[in-house]
Amino acid sequence: MTTPKPEPRKANRGPSAGPENRRALIVAAREVFGDGGYAAPLSSVAKLAGVGQGSLYRHFPDRLSLAVAVFDENIGELEAISNRADSTLDELLDAIIAQALVSTAMIDMITADLDDPRVQHLQTRIEDVVDAIVQRERAAHRIGDSVETADVLLAISMLAGVVARTPADRRGSVARRAWSLFHAAFAPSERGTRVPPTQ
Structure with a gap:
């Protein structure tokens, strides 16, 4: 029986990923705010954008x-x-x-x-x-x-x-x-x- 290979992890591209992450956060926030309103949890935005909470707060320090x-x-x-x-x-x-x-x-x-x-x-x-x-x-x-x-x-x-x-x-x-x-x-x-x- 062959053991399945683990999914490859996304490479950490450092600062070069900044603009792409910011754009992903805006797109995700549009959807999250649309579904849950202005008070929707920001953790949902980070998750949907595929970035960590730290990245979210680096780009957007508050709601x-x-x-x-x-x-x-x-x-x-x-x-x-x-x-x-x-x-x-x-x-x-x-x-x-x-x-x-x-x-x-x-x-x-x-x-x-x-x-x-x-x-x-x-x-x-x-x-x-x-x-x-x-x-x-x-x-x-x-x-x-x-x-x-x-x-x-x-x-x-x-x-x-x-x-x-x-x-x-x-x-x-x-x-x-x-x-x-x-x-x-x-x-x-x-x-x-x-x-x-x-x-």
Whole structure:
């Protein structure tokens, strides 16, 4: 009977593995925060990334620094949409729905660490994204003149929370239903100026 050979151990590549490990930790944290929320154990992140706890804390000394790295990428995707001259509020909401699980963890982080400058910076970026879209939608008469950026930010927070807590097979229909309510609330109220929602 042949004795099975042990699995070869990964070679320790030292500092050269730093960027790769950091990337693996961000990818793993996105999944862990999506499944377990902002309070999910960081040991799960290290395990999923295939690195030790020491490596995790070398790259991200605390929970917030890891979360900021994850959410920075999410906001970057939303900024790319906002920066396009033809982008719409519907398109932004579609992206937020696609990010819904991690978006909910981000909202939890902002609530828990609102006074931290890193969180304030992320929140400012989100506000800038939404404000640019609101100004564009208002100019195109797709939303009412009274609709403010704060109104849309509140709607996004509510929508992300609802979608994240809905079973995966029902998220699409629930998101469309919720967004139809916001469309009705945000639509121009003046007679003859109402424009149907962008499909």
